Amino acid sequence: MKKEFKILIIDDEAAIRDSCSQVLSKEGYFTETAEDGSVGLEKAKETKPDLVLVDLKMPGISGMEVLESLKDIDPDIVSIVITGYATIESAVEAMKLGAYDYIPKPFTPDELRLITRRGLEKRRLLLETSALRQEKKQMEENFISLVTHELRSPLIAVKQYFDVILDEEISGKLKEKQKEMLSRASERIDGLMKLVNDWLQMMGIREDEVAKRTQAFDLKPLLKEAIELLKPLADKSDVALQLKSLDDIPRAYGDKITLKHVFMNIISNGIKYNRKEGKVTVSLREEGGLLAVDIADTGMGIPEESLPLIFDQFYRVRGKGTRKLIGTGLGLSIARKIVEAHKGQIKVHSTLGKGSTFTVLLPKAQQSRKQNKSAKKVHKKGAGLNFNPTSIKGGQRNE
């Protein structure tokens, strides 16, 4: 089935509007016209056109501004610039703002037909890509809830049976050896459950979700809370926890829920991989326009050859000190994924036998908004320069 494409023509010259409309209607497209930028944008919002022809030089809102606003209405809209002054400079400028192509005045009906056909081909590809992306997102979401239920339910049932069998008041006396083996089996199930949970969490971290919850907040109370929650673990391991911070620290800009998870993960690592009577020091400071949280432990340290790998999924440092510790090898990769979703950075410095220091760099409240905005613009410019269909692929991979 052939889709009926909608084309909007924005030009202050009635003669151009009418002739374009006439030529394109005959080609079987649905056309609409607007005599200036603001009317054009109104109509674009209403009819959601597939392709827009925009005159660069108009009274009122300029063609350049129209181009920018069109992308906000529909990022996949294809716009073609009509320019009376066939200067390369203004055409290049328009392309940078996201125009797909340009057509210099005066042009013949054939030229118009050709450029429109090419523009609509591009539109078709963009729509297909966006539908695929949507489908992929949907599949991911369904997959997560399926895995959650189908994978966790049997594990939980097994775990419950162990709990009941191991409760001698409920199920009766067990032989010492049986009890030992069942306890170990139960621990292994715990490990597997943790792995499934961690992995599901990893799949669940999405930049858009994080962005939705992003706000300005004080890091210090959050760090304090993380430390308090880990106090029982620290006491059990005979490790002291300490928080150091300057009084006058700017607020951070981020999502408290996921960031708390990051800090709890790194601090609990600091406790787990520490020595007896060791300590974990958390300090808050500023570094190069960002906020820095250092988490320093006095543990066994990380071998140099392992350092580049510790943020990889499922990587665990093997050694006699780590063999007995149950871990999934996902904790730090989740932490990095969260920090990177904040446009932050996570670094590590370690000395064998002395300890490791993890540093989390996060944007400050005021600054981060500006940073995000400029980052967005850069991205837009990049997208605008994608002329040929093969470059869509590249964009897709970046998602």
Added chain:
Amino acid sequence: MNKKILIIDDDEDFVAITKTIFESKSFQCVSAYSAKEGLQKIKEENPDLIIVDVMMEDMTAGFRLVNTLRTAEEGSEYNAYSNIPLLMVTVFEDVTKIDIQKKAGTTLLPVDEFMRKPVKPRELLTKAEKMLA
């Protein structure tokens, strides 16, 4: 008379485990494997305590059962049962991004207690005994 507990869950293992736990303390147990069957059993058995799962026939079957009971007005067939203590259990965790634990006892989740699976046998017993007291 021993107190009667109704366990509503589509996971047969969970029902069997929960039964074992309560029967060890001489409670009387009855079971249902869907929200629909659960509502039927409530009328037939008039239990002293109900343990209900969230996800059964669909994602929110348990929530609807709870609401049907708690909002049953005079004249409704469930009115006589609208105050039976309810303990809700679920495997759901972070996916919903809502901390339901904190919502227990509010109008949003009008149950008396909420527990995440796997539930610890001892904790389950303590909670149930307290609710039945």
